[in-house]
Amino acid sequence: MTTVVQVENLRKSYGAKVAVADVSFAVERGEIFGILGRNGAGKTTSVETLAGLRRADGGSVRVLGVDPRKDPQAIRTVVGVQLQEARLPARITVIEALHLFASFYPDPADPEELLGMLGLTEHRGKQFAKLSGGLKQRLSIALALVGNPQVAILDELTTGLDPQARREVWDLVERVRDSGVTIILVTHFMDEAERLCDRLVVIDEGRVVAAGSPAELIRGGNDERTFRMRLPDGAADQFDLIGSLADVHTVIAVEDEVEVTGSTHVLPAVILALAESGIVPDEIRTMTRTLEDVFVDVTGHAPEEELAA
Amino acid sequence: MSATTAVPTTAGRRPMRGLGALTASEARLFLRDVGSVVFAVLFPALLVVGVGYALPGMRDPIEGMGAPWDGHLAIQLYIPIALSLAVATVALSTLPTQIVTARELGVLRRISTTPMRPQGVLIAQVVVNLGVLVLASLLALVAAALAFGLPAPQSPAVAALAFLVGAAATAGVGLLIAALVRKASAAGGIGMMVYFPMLFFAGMWTPGPLMPDTVAAIAQFTPLGALSQALTAAWFTGEFPALQLVVMVAYIVVLYPLAAKLFRWQ
Known part of the structure; x- marks a missing residue:
C-alpha cells in the first residue's frame, strides 16, 4: 500500500x-x-x-x-x-x-x-x-x-x-x-x-x-449484540428464563416481540436455553448497528437527513 | 511516500495551457446568446443607419455652423457616438456581466482546481470582448460608409489612440462593477445605470457641436464623454484632444488597480 x-x-x-x-x-x-x-x-x-x-x-x-x-x-x-x-x-x-x-x-x-x-x-x-x-x-x-x-x-x-x-x-x-x-x-x-x-x-x-x-x-467499541424474536403462542412469557442467563444483559418486550441484548454469545445462549424448554421462536431478527448509529455515538447528534429531492 | 515521482516537475509545465481553447469556448458561448450578439455587435451599426434614415434632416449637409462642420452630413456627427456606443456596450454591459456570471456560477472556483488559472477566464473574456468591440466598430463604420459616405478622419492616428485609451478607460468602470457586484443580474442592472448617463455625455442626444457648452464641460471628465470628444476632434477638427486623453488615462490609472484590489475570485 x-x-x-x-x-x-x-x-x-x-x-x-x-x-x-x-x-x-x-x-x-x-x-x-x-x-x-x-x-x-x-x-x-x-x-x-x-x-x-x-x-x-x-x-x-x-x-x-x-x-x-x-x-x-x-x-x-x-x-x-x-x-x-x-x-x-x-x-x-x-x-x-x-x-x-x-x-x-x-x-x-x-x-x-x-x-x-x-x-x-x-x-x-x-x-x-x-x-x-x-x-x-x-x-x-x-x-x-x-x-x-x-x-x-x-x-x-x-x-x-x-x-x-x-x-x-x-x-x-x-x-x-x-x-x-x-x-x-x-x-x-x-x-x-x-x-x-x-x-x-x-x-x-x-x-x-x-x-x-x-x-x-x-x-468497534461495541461488544453487545441485540436481537428480537417472536415466540409461539403459549410460550410468550419466558422473560425470567431468558433473563437468568449469564450472557443476557436486558430483556424487554417491544410490541409483540422480545428484544434481548447481551454479550457476543447472547443469541446461541438464548436459543439453546429456549430449546431445552421445548420452545422454538417463530422468528428471529438480529439488530444490526449501522454507520448512522456509530455517527450518533461519536458525535452526540444525528446526521442531518436531507431527503434526496 | 514513494509516489513523488508521479508528480510532473516544474520544468514540464506550461502556464495557461488551454487558454486558446478557453477563449474559443468563451467566444462560442457569447455567440449563442443572441440578445448579446444583437446588442453588442449590431447595435452601433443599427444606430447610425436608424438615426440617419428615421430622423428628418440627418442626411442633409450641415449649414451655418462654420468650419469644420459645414458640408458634412448631420448623420456623420454620429460616427464618434456610434463608436462610443460600441465601447460602452461591451465595457459596461457584456464584459462585467460575463465576469460576474463566471464567478457567481462557481466557474472561476471550478477552474482553480485545474492547472488553468482563473485569471485565464478573465483573459479569455477580455479577448472575446475586444474582438466584439472591433467587429461592432467596423460594422458601424462600414454601415455608415455604405449608407451616407464616411469622411476620413483628420488625424487617423489620434482617432485610433483615442479609441484605444477610451475603450480601456470605460472598461475600467466595467471591471470595477465586476469587482464590486456579486450577482450577474445586479451587474447588468448597475451597468445599465451607468450606461445611459455615459451615452448622454457621449452626445447620443446632442451630437458633436450640438452639445451645450456646460454639458460638454462636464462630459469631458467622464470616460465615454472624453472618448466621444476626442474622436470628434480627431475626426473633424484636427485639434489634439490633450485634456480628454489625460482624463481617460487618469481613469485607467485609478480604476484598474482599484478593481484588481477589490476583485474576489469566489
Whole structure:
C-alpha cells in the first residue's frame, strides 16, 4: 500500500471561526476514502486544502509527496476535484465542457471514452442548463477525471439526486476506483459512506472523532449484540428464563416481540436455553448497528437527513 | 511516500495551457446568446443607419455652423457616438456581466482546481470582448460608409489612440462593477445605470457641436464623454484632444488597480 495523501494536525480558521481544529488522516492508493460529517463540520475546508484551493493555518499536508502550499500547480495536474455546487455556463454542451477542461491538462483522458464510461454519450450535445441533476453530477465527475488524475476528490456528489440517480452515481464511483483512481469522498450521507468507502474518518466540529473501515466502526467499541424474536403462542412469557442467563444483559418486550441484548454469545445462549424448554421462536431478527448509529455515538447528534429531492 | 515521482516537475509545465481553447469556448458561448450578439455587435451599426434614415434632416449637409462642420452630413456627427456606443456596450454591459456570471456560477472556483488559472477566464473574456468591440466598430463604420459616405478622419492616428485609451478607460468602470457586484443580474442592472448617463455625455442626444457648452464641460471628465470628444476632434477638427486623453488615462490609472484590489475570485 502506498500512501497518496497524508494530512497531519490540519488547522484552518476564518477569522474567529475555527473551521478545522485538528484533522489527521492518510489515504492509501486505490481506495475510496470517506470524509463524513454534518454540514459545517470542516469536511469541505479539509479537502479544499488538499486540492490547493486554500492555505492551511497549521499542520502538514502531503499529496503524492507534494505540499499543496508550496507547489499548488503540481497538485492540480494530478488531483481531480468535483466541487460542491460549482456550475458551468448555461449554454456549454457536455462534450464542449469535456474538451475544454481536457485542454488544461498535459496528459488528458479521451473525452469520448469518458462520455461512454459515465453514460453521457447520448447527451453529448446537450447544453448544461438542460441537463437533469443526475446528468450534471455525472458531467461534474467526468470533468474531475478528464485530467487523468491519480486522486479524485468528490464533494457531496449525490446531494439533491433522486434515489435511482444516487445508485447510478455510486456504481460509477466504484467503476472509477476500479480504473485505478484513488477517491476521496466527502459526504454527510451515512448510507453512501457505508456502501462505498473502504475506510473513512468522521469529522465533527473540526476534529476527527472516529476512523476506520465501516465494518470496524460498526463493530468497534461495541461488544453487545441485540436481537428480537417472536415466540409461539403459549410460550410468550419466558422473560425470567431468558433473563437468568449469564450472557443476557436486558430483556424487554417491544410490541409483540422480545428484544434481548447481551454479550457476543447472547443469541446461541438464548436459543439453546429456549430449546431445552421445548420452545422454538417463530422468528428471529438480529439488530444490526449501522454507520448512522456509530455517527450518533461519536458525535452526540444525528446526521442531518436531507431527503434526496 | 514513494509516489513523488508521479508528480510532473516544474520544468514540464506550461502556464495557461488551454487558454486558446478557453477563449474559443468563451467566444462560442457569447455567440449563442443572441440578445448579446444583437446588442453588442449590431447595435452601433443599427444606430447610425436608424438615426440617419428615421430622423428628418440627418442626411442633409450641415449649414451655418462654420468650419469644420459645414458640408458634412448631420448623420456623420454620429460616427464618434456610434463608436462610443460600441465601447460602452461591451465595457459596461457584456464584459462585467460575463465576469460576474463566471464567478457567481462557481466557474472561476471550478477552474482553480485545474492547472488553468482563473485569471485565464478573465483573459479569455477580455479577448472575446475586444474582438466584439472591433467587429461592432467596423460594422458601424462600414454601415455608415455604405449608407451616407464616411469622411476620413483628420488625424487617423489620434482617432485610433483615442479609441484605444477610451475603450480601456470605460472598461475600467466595467471591471470595477465586476469587482464590486456579486450577482450577474445586479451587474447588468448597475451597468445599465451607468450606461445611459455615459451615452448622454457621449452626445447620443446632442451630437458633436450640438452639445451645450456646460454639458460638454462636464462630459469631458467622464470616460465615454472624453472618448466621444476626442474622436470628434480627431475626426473633424484636427485639434489634439490633450485634456480628454489625460482624463481617460487618469481613469485607467485609478480604476484598474482599484478593481484588481477589490476583485474576489469566489
